[in-house]
Every structure is written in C-alpha cells, then in structure tokens.
Amino acid sequence: MALRSKSDLRQSRRYGINTHLKIFRSVNGEQKIIAGYARNISTGGMAAFVPAQLAIGETLEIQFAFPGFPESLTVAGVVRTVERWQHGIEFIKLDNAIERIIAEYSSRLTGITPNV
Numbered sequence: 001m002a003l004r005s006k007s008d009l010r011q012s013r014r015y016g017i018n019t020h021l022k023i024f025r026s027v028n029g030e031q032k033i034i035a036g037y038a039r040n041i042s043t044g045g046m047a048a049f050v051p052a053q054l055a056i057g058e059t060l061e062i063q064f065a066f067p068g069f070p071e072s073l074t075v076a077g078v079v080r081t082v083e084r085w086q087h088g089i090e091f092i093k094l095d096n097a098i099e100r101i102i103a104e105y106s107s108r109l110t111g112i113t114p115n116v
Contacts, residue, residue: 012042015109017066023050024061038064043103045077045090054079054087062089066105073098 021036036050046062054060058079065072075098081088094102 012044013106014040014042014047015106017041017046017106017109019064019067021048021050022063023048023052023054024063025054025058036062039086041102041106041109043091043094043099043106045080045088048087048089049085050087051085054082056080056082059092060089066101066109068108069101069105073101075102 017038017040019038021038023034023036025032025034034050034052036048039047039049041047048062056079060077060079061074062077063072063074075091076093077089077091079087080090091102
C-alpha cells in the first residue's frame with residue numbers, strides 16, 4: 001500500500017495569500033487577541049504564522065481581509081497542525097455566504113501554493 005501525501009488528503013485547493021490576522025482565543029476564561037499572518041488559504045482552512053503556542057484541537061476565531069475586499073471576515077477554526085509558529089487551521093461552522101466569499105476571493109489570488 002502506497003503512502004498518501006498531504007496533498008492527497010486535502011479537500012480544497014490552496015492559494016497563496018499575504019494578509020494580517022487577528023486570532024481570538026480564550027485563555028483561562030479570558031479572551032486574548034494575537035496578531036498573525038496568513039500564508040495560504042482555501043475554503044477548508046489556512047496556514048498561518050502565529051507567534052504563540054496554540055494547541056492542536058484548540059478552537060479559535062480568526063479575523064482577516066482579502067486584498068480588495070471591503071470588509072473583514074471572522075471565521076471559526078480549529079488548529080490541526082503545529083510546526084513551531086506555523087499553524088494549519090481548519091475552518092469550522094462556515095455559513096454559506098462566508099464560504100462563497102472565501103471561494104470567490106481565493107480563486108482571484110495569484111501565486112497558487114503547492115498542495116504539500
């Protein structure tokens with residue numbers, strides 16, 4: 001049986017993005033805001049540089065804007081991978097309108113990243 005690569009497991013095509021994030025998380029019942037930076041995005045999630053120790057399985061709210069989109073989006077996500085400060089975040093509970101915005105604006109981005 002052949003090993004499957006990460007790209008074989010992905011459900012959505014990834015696109016390169018360079019945008020700032022605000023990560024909202026709860027720590028001991030108190031809401032904390034952490035600045036971060038998105039590196040790639042898909043309708044399923046994003047890869048983000050976040051200078052904090054986030055735990056796999058941790059649920060967050062992420063606020064970001066697409067270049068050329070007039071307003072910020074806020075989405076829920078769960079941390080799926082951690083490599084130092086690089087985090088793979090899966091979007092959860094996306095409503096249809098936000099999912100359409102992400103799909104539309106992602107497909108306009110240049111610099112498609114490899115699915116690895």
